[in-house]
Amino acid sequence: MTAVHEFALTTGMLFTVVTAARWMAGPGSPLSGLVPAPRGQLVVMGLLVGAVVTAVLGPSMRRETAGHLNPAVSVGLWLLRVFPGKAVLPFVAAQLAGSLCGAALARLVWGDAAAAVGDAALAPGPGWGAGPVFLAEAGSMTAMMLIVAWSGTRPALLRLLPPVMGACVAAVIVFLGPYSGGGGNPARQFGPALVSGTTGLLWVYLLAPVAGSLLAGAVSALVRRRR
Template identity: 50%
Template sequence: MTRRPAHDLPEITVGTRPSVAQRLSLARAADEFVLATVMLFIAVTAVRWLRDPDSALYVADLDVAIAVIGAFSGAVLTALILTAPGRRSGGHMNPAVTVSLWLMGAFPGRRVLPYVLAQLAGSAAGSGLARLVWGRPVALPSVGYAAIRPAPNWQPVSVFLAEAGGMAAIVLVVGFVVARSHGTRLLPYAVGLSVALVIALLGTRSGGSVNPARQLGPAVLAGQTEDLWIYLVAPVLGAALGARLDRLLGRRRPPVRVARAEGSPSPASAGSSAPDLAQGHAPHQKQTSAPG
């Protein structure tokens, strides 16, 4: 039997597609890092101006301040989802959201860890950036890097249940909107409104974080880590509960479209901010010639 020369052997391309998929996954995770960094910088900035007694925008009444922060946070979240990085990555900015979408079958499992790590890293980066920009006022006790604090009379169990329940409610809202025809177009606004309401209702009680990335950076920099585990674990468990309840409700949603070869963006993703929040594609959206 004659051995074929090496140059006549067929080219092996087994590793090509995984490497492209890996690069795409890292690029989307980088988008999440940028979004989380901006989100935390804005969150700390808002608290710095509203809760620093020497600020021209200081709001003495905590309930009023929390309501303003909630409305502002919801608007910022919606705006970030609609940005170019938000459209590409899906604009999660929350490990609990990433986990819930994975459990709902709307996000690939191999991207969960890169997304979560990017979001948590963005939390630290955004909080640190706010300290560099605004200086000492960010570290004042009344600001405390915008770290979430529960009410003094709230026990850890109550805080845990409230944070988990708040996240579960948000996931159910996401599931409800996605299940509606053309509901994906409304999703950024529904998410922003839901988060604003949770902050307004729970802000002076459990803290209303419902986002591990929202709390990690501020809490670590402020040295407020005693109850940090609650704000890291409760939203994720609440997201899992919400995803489970969504499945039990039997909601049917359009199939998720996946990017070609897991590497090149589908042309269908142009201009969408949809909850394939996995690839940034809106299901059943008419294809266009622009790349996502």
């Protein structure tokens, strides 16, 4: 899978996310009010994004391609020695560009309805500042990458990784959404934040998942050395 393919997949994911937010909570939507806010909307969004991750990762693993949709995942897999270092920067650039294009395309298609839901940009809950958000977002990515590392040494579990990762992404959105925003993915926030202009904590949402991957990579390396 090339970086161009990664760009297309991330564009599609972000367009889907903003579109879902527009139809669940946007003004004039016939679905607005049917899904209780905010918990019900987070559950729907979590199931949707988790399904996208599962659908993309399954075929990608069978063909030994990529389909990361997440810069922190690309960095983490490189640290786990299962992704070439020379491909990390092209993939990260493609994912961030795809995030911006997906959010911008959704704004173009849905107009004020997308703007009314903040272009699906993430926001922390009351009382959650940069520090707690950073720890929550980094911690969720650390946990996910450690699951990947553990599964990678067990072929029977590796086959189950796509639905497991989809479930992990869904859980992050549902359970951390009311607090940190529930991103765990720099590409999830990059485009919506720029399109909507809500860039106050953008640096946290960009750096925290990568920090989580770095921590998971360090733990995995330590385990390998001890073995």
